Amino acid sequence: MKTNTRRGLRGVVAKGLCLKLATPVRLLLIGAPEMKMVRKERTIPKKLAFLAGLSCAILAATTITPTAQAAEKGYRYWGYYQAGANSTQWKAAMTGPTVDIADGSVEGWIFTFSSNDIPSTPPSVKPRFEAICGKTKSEAGFKRIGLVIDFGNPAISPKGDKVRATITRCVVTAEESQGIDVLAQALKVRTDKSGLLCGINGYPAKECGAEIAAPKALTKKK
Numbered sequence: 001m002k003t004n005t006r007r008g009l010r011g012v013v014a015k016g017l018c019l020k021l022a023t024p025v026r027l028l029l030i031g032a033p034e035m036k037m038v039r040k041e042r043t044i045p046k047k048l049a050f051l052a053g054l055s056c057a058i059l060a061a062t063t064i065t066p067t068a069q070a071a072e073k074g075y076r077y078w079g080y081y082q083a084g085a086n087s088t089q090w091k092a093a094m095t096g097p098t099v100d101i102a103d104g105s106v107e108g109w110i111f112t113f114s115s116n117d118i119p120s121t122p123p124s125v126k127p128r129f130e131a132i133c134g135k136t137k138s139e140a141g142f143k144r145i146g147l148v149i150d151f152g153n154p155a156i157s158p159k160g161d162k163v164r165a166t167i168t169r170c171v172v173t174a175e176e177s178q179g180i181d182v183l184a185q186a187l188k189v190r191t192d193k194s195g196l197l198c199g200i201n202g203y204p205a206k207e208c209g210a211e212i213a214a215p216k217a218l219t220k221k222k
Contacts, residue, residue: 074115076156077209078197081108082179083127083146090122097179103143104129107179109200111152118218123150125166133170145171145182151203155217158204167201 080097081090085104101107106127114120125148132146149167157163171182183189183200190199198208 072115072214073211074113074118074214075209075211076111076113076152076158078200079110079112079114079120079122080179081110081122081127082106083108083129085129088126088128090127092120092122093179097183099178100176101145101179101182103138103145103175104133106132106146106148107182108148108150109183110150111156111200111203113153113156113212113215113218115214118214121153123148123166125150125168132168136170136172139172141175142172143175143177145173145177147171147182147186149187149200153215153217155215156212158207158210160206161204164201164203 080093082093082101083090083106085102087106090108097107106129108123108125108127110121110123112120127146127148129144129146132148133144136144138144147167147169149169151164151166154163167187169186171186173182173185177185187201189197190202192198192208196209199205
């Protein structure tokens with residue numbers, strides 16, 4: 001599914017570093033985010049502000065030397081990847097989605113699983129900017145950012161949730177927009193009270209960064 005999303009957003013004020021991709025991205029939501037389409041402006045509703053960083057509890061869980069039983073478990077969550085302008089390879093984001101991104105970049109999110117023994121995986125769709133945004137004209141004062149949302153492997157899908165088709169979108173946004181601006185501009189984002197990014201476009205419906213037993217389908221690939 002490929003569509004164009006157009007809304008001018010100003011980069012939100014955010015702090016913190018995401019030092020390891022194998023942990024969920026934390027977004028502190030202040031007020032209720034505006035998700036309706038608006039005119040192409042440079043301003044963002046004041047109620048929408050995000051802070052990004054790590055989930056400390058999950059970081060601790062993935063860095064402590066595991067017992068044999070703990071090694072059989074990991075976390076499923078929304079992982080964050082990026083590809084700079086002129087790049088066609090995903091790179092694990094070394095910060096949260098609150099850094100500047102250049103015109104021609106591609107932002108990637110995937111519902112993934114990781115543990116001490118099983119690494120997270122990048123989106124299945126290659127970050128080819130021209131394929132995503134090639135038909136979208138550039139505009140003065142705005143930038144084009146490719147966006148890929150991969151709902152992940154059915155083997156890690158929460159009970160009652162159905163994996164959706166991967167979304168690719170070209171987002172036309174204000175020059176100062178950051179990664180979280182692009183995501184929130186294009187799709188509905190769900191967070192928990194602590195700010196942990198839980199769901200994108202209603203997936204998963206309820207859980208948030210859950211610890212689960214490593215799926216057999218993934219352990220066989222080690």
